[in-house]
Amino acid sequence: MSAAIRLTPLRGVPLVAPGDDLAALLAAAAERAGISLRDGALVVCQKVVSKAEGRVVALAEVEPGPEARRIAAEEEKDPRQVELVLRESARLVRRGHGVLIAETRHGFVCANAGIDLSNAPGEDMAVLLPEDPDASARRLRDALAPRDARLGVIVSDTFGRPWREGLVDVALGCAGMAPIRDARGESDLSGRELQVTTTATADQLAAAAGLLMDKAAGIPAVWIEGVAIEGDAPLRSILRDPSNDLFR
């Protein structure tokens, strides 16, 4: 991890609809850009993954229950959206100022359980997170390269953070790479064992790709070369065990 890193946007991916072969669309875009999807990481925006997987709901078909109606009234939100948030969540972590912070059934803590109304194919559609983003990444990765090729695939989304304004992209799922780099046992320049033990490589890659994922320009994937692609573990392996979490 010491030479230069290059990030290239994948352009010209058409609007994705349920049932589309996303891997084929990404492979075609890579080929047009002269990119060989080897020895690097492909970061793919969650929204196109969800759309291809059919994780799209017409708000008109959502019947909000009493809890969704109560919360929607208090937070001045669309009760149908709140109903979807509750369905997708294990629990609400915080709410207030019109914001619902939910823990999704996957274990992600984010606004509105990651449900997005913007960029949906039609006026009143909601895009849900993939059912299993690690499995989504695995399917894309295995469709794009043989098992022995060094190709990491990350499914990313933009999340807000506590304490800081502004969204930053994080990894929701990955395949073909370890989401974390463990530096325990390595020494620093003075020979002292490093205290900083683990770096969340998948989240660093997602954040870097976010610099190019301009929604207005329709760039749903970014290719990253110059990073070491090592190991293979699901992203869910870096979600902190609740018993070690000081922010539950």
Place this chain on the structure above:
Amino acid sequence: MSAAIRLTPLRGVPLVAPGDDLAALLAAAAERAGISLRDGALVVCQKVVSKAEGRVVALAEVEPGPEARRIAAEEEKDPRQVELVLRESARLVRRGHGVLIAETRHGFVCANAGIDLSNAPGEDMAVLLPEDPDASARRLRDALAPRDARLGVIVSDTFGRPWREGLVDVALGCAGMAPIRDARGESDLSGRELQVTTTATADQLAAAAGLLMDKAAGIPAVWIEGVAIEGDAPLRSILRDPSNDLFR
């Protein structure tokens, strides 16, 4: 923000000591690498900034007070380190499992108030965060380029996050650029106004640079080309107002 992005590590920066001219050391490293520090962002690791500014404390000279001794005993930590954490903090946000999460006097929420014992110049030294990381970034930026040049400088550090294992780099200070990109009013591909309003560009750049900031290899700065350098505001402007913060 749509062409390729390139990240290049700045190598060969010597170990930094209090009083060193860090801007001159970085400029020399850039020149050796054939890099012109224009139209891009330079991300500089907090630790070399702190060392150059003399923010280094010998633990032997720290006299822990009663509160530091009590917390250190409960959390099984060095009471001298806890004393420094308390001095650098506005308050402790959480503690447990041997971890102190502090809000620093700047307003950053992080483990041990950002105080680091690893990589210090000697066995029992602690490196504190810069007094004012925005001012540190400003001094570096103004020493490296004229006011009218497009050069953003970010001072970065690795922070842990709630809910996820692994560290990711964030911006502590910046100059010559806006730390956040405001997309309000822009439209998405279907013409709907974007709901996602702000992206924390400075934190995306810091996380990207973190992919190359290998402590074992002594890479204290990374040069990033291909990003739009716009605006000029301090990083502290993106620290969330406590009254809007659901995680206080």
